[in-house]
Structures are given as C-alpha cells and as structure tokens.
Amino acid sequence: MANAPLEAIPVHLITGFLGSGKSTLIRQLIEQKPAHETWAIVINEFGQVGIDQTMFAERRDLVVKGLPGGCLCCQLAFVMQASLVNLLHRHRPDRVIIEPSGLGHPAGLLDVLRGEAFQGVLEVRDIIAVLDPRRLDDPRVLEHETFRDQLAMADAVALTMTDLVSADKRDAARRWALDHWPRRKWVVDAPHGALPMARLTASDTSRAPRGAVDHRHAALRVDVGEGGLPEGDESPLPEPGRPQREAGAALGFATLGWRWHPADRFDLDRLSALLGDLPAGLRIKGVLHTEAGWKLYNRAEGAVSLSSSVWRRDSRLEIIGDSARLPPATELEAALAACRLAPASE
Numbered sequence: 001m002a003n004a005p006l007e008a009i010p011v012h013l014i015t016g017f018l019g020s021g022k023s024t025l026i027r028q029l030i031e032q033k034p035a036h037e038t039w040a041i042v043i044n045e046f047g048q049v050g051i052d053q054t055m056f057a058e059r060r061d062l063v064v065k066g067l068p069g070g071c072l073c074c075q076l077a078f079v080m081q082a083s084l085v086n087l088l089h090r091h092r093p094d095r096v097i098i099e100p101s102g103l104g105h106p107a108g109l110l111d112v113l114r115g116e117a118f119q120g121v122l123e124v125r126d127i128i129a130v131l132d133p134r135r136l137d138d139p140r141v142l143e144h145e146t147f148r149d150q151l152a153m154a155d156a157v158a159l160t161m162t163d164l165v166s167a168d169k170r171d172a173a174r175r176w177a178l179d180h181w182p183r184r185k186w187v188v189d190a191p192h193g194a195l196p197m198a199r200l201t202a203s204d205t206s207r208a209p210r211g212a213v214d215h216r217h218a219a220l221r222v223d224v225g226e227g228g229l230p231e232g233d234e235s236p237l238p239e240p241g242r243p244q245r246e247a248g249a250a251l252g253f254a255t256l257g258w259r260w261h262p263a264d265r266f267d268l269d270r271l272s273a274l275l276g277d278l279p280a281g282l283r284i285k286g287v288l289h290t291e292a293g294w295k296l297y298n299r300a301e302g303a304v305s306l307s308s309s310v311w312r313r314d315s316r317l318e319i320i321g322d323s324a325r326l327p328p329a330t331e332l333e334a335a336l337a338a339c340r341l342a343p344a345s346e
Helices: 022-031 077-091 106-113 133-137 145-153 167-178 197-201 268-276 329-338
Strands: 009-016 039-045 062-068 095-099 122-131 156-159 186-189 244-250 253-260 283-290 293-300 303-308 315-321
Touching: 009 022, 009 106, 009 145, 022 039, 022 095, 039 077, 062 077, 077 106, 106 122, 106 145, 122 145, 122 197, 133 167, 156 167, 167 186, 244 329, 253 329, 268 283, 268 293, 268 303, 268 329
Parallel strands: 009 095, 009 122, 039 062, 039 095, 122 156, 156 186
Antiparallel strands: 244 253, 253 315, 283 293, 283 315, 293 303
16 A cells, blocks of 8 residues: 555665675666565765766666765765655665665664664665675775774675686685674675575565554654655756866775766777776776767776666766875866867867
C-alpha cells in the first residue's frame, strides 16, 4: 500500500579507500537486483564535482543520489540525513546501499543511520569493506588512519583487483583481512567487482516481519521543509567553453575538479595523453564527451580503464591526491582547453 509504514528497510554500507572499486562492486550488485525491488544508491565523494554517480544508468527501479564535496561521516552528516529522509519518502525503496567517501570514517555515518530519525525505519546490515590487495604495498596507505578504521569496522571484506595481483599477494591480503577480532563473517575475492548477491542478502531472513516494528518509529524525524529537498544533480550548467572549476582539501588530501557544458567535446587521444602524463599516485576519474562518444575515464593505482558512458548531462573530471603532487590548476585547465575540439561555429 502507498501509505504503509516504512519499516526495517535493509541498509548496506560499502566502504573502502580511494580507488578500491566500490562503485564497480555496487554496479555488479545492481545487475543481480531482483526485478520486483526498487533500490536507492547514495554516493558520497571526497571530490567536489561528483563523478561516481554518473556511472549508473537511470532506470525506474533504481534511485541514485550523489553527495559530492565532503564526507558523509562528518561535515555532510546532516545533509545526508535530510537527503535520505526525502529519498525514503519519495521512492520507498526496498533496499538502500550507501557508498561513503574513500576518505570517510564510517563511525559517524553509522551513528546517523542508527539514530532516532531512522529508528525502526532502517535496519543497518553488515559493513562491507572493499580492499585492493595492492594497497598493502603502500606504507602511506597502511599508516592512514581512515584506511585502518574502515577495515577495523568492517564485518566482511571483498577483495577487488585480484586479477591484477599474484596469487601470493592475493592470499596475503586475505590473511591480513582475516587477522582481526572479532573475526570477519567472510573474506571473498571479487574480481571486477563480482560479489554474489547472496553475500548482501544473507541476513534478510532475520529481518523483522512487516508490521512487527513499533509504528511510532515510522515517521521520519527530520524536517526537510516544504516540498523536501531537490533530487538529482541540479547544479546549473557551465557556459560552453567556460568550465567550472572546484577545489578542496581535507584529511591530508587535495582535490581538483572541473565541469563542462555537454556541447564541449574533447579529442580523446590528446586528452588521454595529457592525463597519462600527470604524476603517478594521483587518483583520476571523469566522464567526458569526446569525438568517440561519451567515455568514463578511471585511473587508480596506475591502472587506466576507458569505457562507454550513459551519462550525457555534462563532462566532469576529478583529480585527487597529495596536494604537493597536484599540478597548478590554471596550467592544467589551459592544457585541458587545448584538448577541446572547436565547435563548428568557431
């Protein structure tokens, strides 16, 4: 029924450090979604322009909400709470998956989800941490407090990028992930993000039956104002040929990003060469309109992937890393402009 109380909706947190493959894993889970269910995906990005939400095709049974420019676990906690209240009321999803920023600590987010506003409405399930075994070779990552805390709070671990490492490194990562108390519920390989849906739904049988929850908790306790919060990405488009630049810094990392009008097109070869020449260690991701069509660009741990994109609203590029490694913004913006194809009128 349309007015039935919202109760015991499963919520899954998919955590993991920058570039570990969280969005890829979520996309693979969506491919296994039961046809009768509606899912809500909430994606928080450390970067300012919001790239990860562009990786999900729009469909009637899937709601994707992007919250770029901060950390759900701290400064965006109230924004996330209000957005989630609005999303639950409008779409009444059967399942919610939240992807916190790769630099976010999940403790604050859990406090929100288990707080009074969502009491009886949301049921937080296992926290799944996504781990790229190659991260264990980087002392800077191993010493990063957020990386350690994400793994420490995880109920289970999905090992991604296992096709890119040796069997010895994969086995070492599995032993490292299992070396934890209380013991993980499971540690499994998820190459290319392939995690069986059963890992997500294993505890569904323990879900309280409909009607078993005190209905006093079914009224969400956040005032989002008349008409609620706006949905989707409603930022005004930049003018053609005049990109919008965003920058930020926190948690020892800096970010530099741009948005372009959808009419702006790039030479894919020139753009790929430019991005490939940027310093090693930088996390680079983007969705870009090129002469070869709309493309998703992703560079993590030195590995680059390029694939077709269903996104058409605007072009976006995000670069994240140590501030000392980021190139000067004005110089890089000029180099990016040189990769832009002249429109027919120019």
